[in-house]
Amino acid sequence: MSHAPGGDQAMNRASGQTLRKATALAWEFWAHGWRGFLWGMAGIFTIPGLIFAIEMGRPGGVPRALHVTGSLLCLVPFYWVIVLALGALIRPSLENPRLRYTLPASSPLLVVVTMACAMVAMFVQYAIVAMILNALFDTRWTIVGPGLLAAVLIAWCQAVLLSTSNSPGLRWFAILASVVALVLTVARWGPVIRPEKMADFLPGVGGREMLSFGLATLACVGLGILGFAKLRHGSGIDLRWIGDWLSERLDFRWAPRAKPFSSARAAQFWLECQERGYVLPVVATMFGTAAVVLALCVPARHITNGKPTDFAVFATILMFSALVAIGFYWGSRSPNLDFRAFNGSRPLSDGQLATAVLKSATLGLILSALIWTAFMVLVAWIVAMRQKYSMPLGAVNRTDVVDYLCGTTLGALAVWSAVSFITSLALGGKKVLGVAFGLFFGCYVLLPSMSQSLPYAFQPDISAEAYFKGCLVLWLVLCAAAFVAGWRWHLISVPTLCLAATLIVTAVAAAHFAGMPFERRYWPHVVFCCLIPLPLAAAPLAVCVNRHR
Amino acid sequence: MSQTARPENAMSNTATSNTATSNTVQSNAIVEIDHLSRSFGSKKALDDVTHSIEPGLVFGLVGENGAGKTTLIKHILGMLKATHGSVRVFGLDPVRDPVGVLGRIGYLSEDRDLPDWMTVAQLMRYNQAFYPGWDERFADQLRDQFELDPQQQIKRLSRGQRARAGLLIALAHRPDLLILDEPSSGLDPVVRNDILSAIIRSVADEGRTVVFSSHLLDEVERVADHVMLLHKGRVALSAPLHEILSGHRRLVLRFEAPQSARPELPGVLSYQGEGREWTVLCNGGLEELRVAAAHAGAQVVEEETPTLDEIFLARARAPRSA
Numbered sequence: 091m092s093h094a095p096g097g098d099q100a101m102n103r104a105s106g107q108t109l110r111k112a113t114a115l116a117w118e119f120w121a122h123g124w125r126g127f128l129w130g131m132a133g134i135f136t137i138p139g140l141i142f143a144i145e146m147g148r149p150g151g152v153p154r155a156l157h158v159t160g161s162l163l164c165l166v167p168f169y170w171v172i173v174l175a176l177g178a179l180i181r182p183s184l185e186n187p188r189l190r191y192t193l194p195a196s197s198p199l200l201v202v203v204t205m206a207c208a209m210v211a212m213f214v215q216y217a218i219v220a221m222i223l224n225a226l227f228d229t230r231w232t233i234v235g236p237g238l239l240a241a242v243l244i245a246w247c248q249a250v251l252l253s254t255s256n257s258p259g260l261r262w263f264a265i266l267a268s269v270v271a272l273v274l275t276v277a278r279w280g281p282v283i284r285p286e287k288m289a290d291f292l293p294g295v296g297g298r299e300m301l302s303f304g305l306a307t308l309a310c311v312g313l314g315i316l317g318f319a320k321l322r323h324g325s326g327i328d329l330r331w332i333g334d335w336l337s338e339r340l341d342f343r344w345a346p347r348a349k350p351f352s353s354a355r356a357a358q359f360w361l362e363c364q365e366r367g368y369v370l371p372v373v374a375t376m377f378g379t380a381a382v383v384l385a386l387c388v389p390a391r392h393i394t395n396g397k398p399t400d401f402a403v404f405a406t407i408l409m410f411s412a413l414v415a416i417g418f419y420w421g422s423r424s425p426n427l428d429f430r431a432f433n434g435s436r437p438l439s440d441g442q443l444a445t446a447v448l449k450s451a452t453l454g455l456i457l458s459a460l461i462w463t464a465f466m467v468l469v470a471w472i473v474a475m476r477q478k479y480s481m482p483l484g485a486v487n488r489t490d491v492v493d494y495l496c497g498t499t500l501g502a503l504a505v506w507s508a509v510s511f512i513t514s515l516a517l518g519g520k521k522v523l524g525v526a527f528g529l530f531f532g533c534y535v536l537l538p539s540m541s542q543s544l545p546y547a548f549q550p551d552i553s554a555e556a557y558f559k560g561c562l563v564l565w566l567v568l569c570a571a572a573f574v575a576g577w578r579w580h581l582i583s584v585p586t587l588c589l590a591a592t593l594i595v596t597a598v599a600a601a602h603f604a605g606m607p608f609e610r611r612y613w614p615h616v617v618f619c620c621l622i623p624l625p626l627a628a629a630p631l632a633v634c635v636n637r638h639r
Numbered sequence: 640m641s642q643t644a645r646p647e648n649a650m651s652n653t654a655t656s657n658t659a660t661s662n663t664v665q666s667n668a669i670v671e672i673d674h675l676s677r678s679f680g681s682k683k684a685l686d687d688v689t690h691s692i693e694p695g696l697v698f699g700l701v702g703e704n705g706a707g708k709t710t711l712i713k714h715i716l717g718m719l720k721a722t723h724g725s726v727r728v729f730g731l732d733p734v735r736d737p738v739g740v741l742g743r744i745g746y747l748s749e750d751r752d753l754p755d756w757m758t759v760a761q762l763m764r765y766n767q768a769f770y771p772g773w774d775e776r777f778a779d780q781l782r783d784q785f786e787l788d789p790q791q792q793i794k795r796l797s798r799g800q801r802a803r804a805g806l807l808i809a810l811a812h813r814p815d816l817l818i819l820d821e822p823s824s825g826l827d828p829v830v831r832n833d834i835l836s837a838i839i840r841s842v843a844d845e846g847r848t849v850v851f852s853s854h855l856l857d858e859v860e861r862v863a864d865h866v867m868l869l870h871k872g873r874v875a876l877s878a879p880l881h882e883i884l885s886g887h888r889r890l891v892l893r894f895e896a897p898q899s900a901r902p903e904l905p906g907v908l909s910y911q912g913e914g915r916e917w918t919v920l921c922n923g924g925l926e927e928l929r930v931a932a933a934h935a936g937a938q939v940v941e942e943e944t945p946t947l948d949e950i951f952l953a954r955a956r957a958p959r960s961a
Contacts (some may be wrong), residue, residue: 360765
């Protein structure tokens with residue numbers, strides 16, 4: 091190395107340029123993602139907000155609702171839901187690594203800067219969420235330890251995304267393998283599902299923890315740089331050779347020629363299934379497989395101290411939390427949520443387009459429910475065998491079967507309605523989503539809390555229960571208005587109205603036979619049943635708004 | 640593939656049948672646009688556009704970036720709702736009756752929006768279901784002509800192949816109205832020629848209507864019957880192509896004395912030159928211009944018909960003419 095003054099100046103210039111490039115990359119990360127970060131953190135509070143809103147409807151009012159919400163949030167599994175949700179929010183800012191391939195910057199710089207920004211973003215987001223939850227609900231979440239863990243996890247996700255940007259199949263495999271490895275690692279610390287308090291989850295960050303986090307971060311950086319560099323220079327892993335290998339060896343000439351579609355609606359339904367409808371069943375299969383692997387590999391003593399079904403229940407809760415994202419994905423037509431030229435120019439009415447989406451979503455839900463149920467039964471059996479747990483079924487009587495079937499029917503209809511409604515909102519585009527989110531957050535979460543914090547003289551003379559029932563009635567009016575508007579604008583037809591009526595009757599009957607007879611105190615359940623067909627009107631209206639701007 | 644000349648009989652037929660002006664709305668028109676305006680925030684994308692498109696025409700829509708061409712096309716397709724004014728296609732509202740309108744339209748979008756995951760064969764089979772007039776033999780013929788592998792996925796096609804695939808599904812059902820948004824954008828001359836050949840054939844053979852927007856004015860000049868120039872959302876010029884070409888002249892003027900500044904002459908849209916020799920492009924009023932030039936001490940040494948490109952540039956830069 092030269093020690094001449096010219097050499098020092100060159101080094102200074104080089105380091106100055108590196109600093110400028112790093113600053114520009116960091117700016118790009120934050121400029122692209124700051125809205126998502128803010129909206130995402132606001133959206134995170136819909137989970138506790140939902141719990142709080144549901145509890146508000148019960149006797150006990152705000153103090154009880156706060157206590158119940160706080161108790162649920164103290165559970166460790168809720169932490170993993172938060173991490174998943176926050177991680178998903180950072181993902182868009184890590185997209186499109188190809189845009190960086192031709193930048194005049196080294197691969198380590200390109201990877202390290204964005205990874206560092208992502209880790210900081212994740213830590214800060216988690217810390218803010220934890221502090222707010224601790225202040226509102228007295229959840230006593232520890233901040234530093236879980237925050238650092240979340241930051242390392244996002245670094246790993248980024249490394250995986252950067253290394254697999256050319257192959258969706260490889261990416262899914264890598265994500266799944268990472269989830270399995272993570273659970274196996276965490277299981278060494280203690281029971282994965284045992285309802286530990288968050289105050290006991292990584293309470294202290296000592297030397298050993300910092301070393302572990304540091305080594306893990308270095309591994310993420312190394313993998314990210316290696317994967318990014320290989321893809322940048324066109325030598326990344328490519329799985330297309332598998333398809334080529336198979337097609338060379340298997341003769342498909344005997345396969346019958348695909349018949350023409352019977353109608354335009356059949357063709358559109360096929361497109362929806364092929365494009366998005368298959369995602370949830372495939373995800374259910376993949377995560378079900380991962381759950382089976384975990385059930386086989388996780389030390390028996392670390393699975394759960396409770397019933398073997400706890401593992402299956404926890405995994406199912408995680409899947410439910412993903413249904414919101416799935417519903418959103420099913421409804422989004424493009425990254426900007428708008429109808430692009432191909433979808434928008436289909437010679438189908440708005441109602442027909444919406445029906446194809448809802449049918450595909452329904453089929454996806456049914457298939458994935460069957461797949462997931464099968465896997466969870468298998469998981470519960472494996473765990474029971476490993477823990478030598480006997481599950482006495484006892485005498486099964488007709489009442490139990492009826493209760494179970496009716497409860498399952500009602501639950502399935504409610505899940506379908508919720509997911510399809512989210513799909514409808516996404517079909518409506520950004521404006522509809524923004525308005526709906528604002529209304530929901532305002533009505534269900536902020537208003538009751540805000541009214542309680544007003545000076546006594548200004549507090550509205552409305553009990554929490556009355557407020558909850560009032561919101562229900564408002565939703566019922568909106569639902570009816572949606573059907574009226576859909577009918578007047580020729581977006582829904584007589585068969586759709588008949589289907590809506592059938593759904594209501596089925597739900598009411600299921601509620602009745604599941605133990606909610608026709609009594610005055612159960613009228614909110616009847617209203618809930620009447621809200622179930624809402625997506626049948628909301629989806630065509632959303633398509634109409636978005637497609638013809 | 641050799642270039643094919645625009646059939647003269649088709650041009651003369653469309654010239655005589657093209658009586659639509661920018662200020663009247665015809666009842667037998669395929670597309671009727673009446674006082675259409677559209678703003679996006681503070682930006683006015685379309686400003687009081689009125690026009691009708693007759694059947695059997697090749698209608699060229701030209702303008703600079705952001706002039707409003709794609710916005711106008713989206714209104715015709717119903718992807719934008721007319722908030723001021725109205726749009727009717729085949730006598731129907733494209734927003735209220737998307738099936739009736741879109742079922743008779745073949746559309747190639749500017750960004751070649753096609754499902755990436757489909758193969759060419761799947762794309763054809765899928766689109767066949769939407770159009771009762773889908774001609775399977777014609778579709779297979781187009782696919783062979785465009786040299787598209789039916790088992791190739793759309794995402795693996797090159798840009799030119801993707802454009803051909805989009806054109807295939809737009810043409811295969813023999814639409815009454817073919818809408819092409821920047822069909823030649825980013826394509827090599829071979830593919831561009833294929834597209835032009837497809838346009839000419841479809842118009843000449845079956846009398847269909849074509850609306851296409853383009854920046855490549857030499858292509859517009861080769862195939863269009865009627866040209867509309869949009870400038871900042873307004874109709875700057877709309878007339879049959881032969882009228883536009885014959886109504887503009889490029890003159891070379893030689894002055895007795897060098898001119899230190901641009902000579903101000905009536906009816907001139909653009910000036911080029913310095914000193915004694917100036918090239919001007921004017922719109923009509925030739926005699927008046929000759930007289931004015933003579934008074935200014937200039938002599939017309941050359942007179943030619945300008946290209947559409949030159950007329951477009953002059954119009955786009957000149958103040959809006961009445």
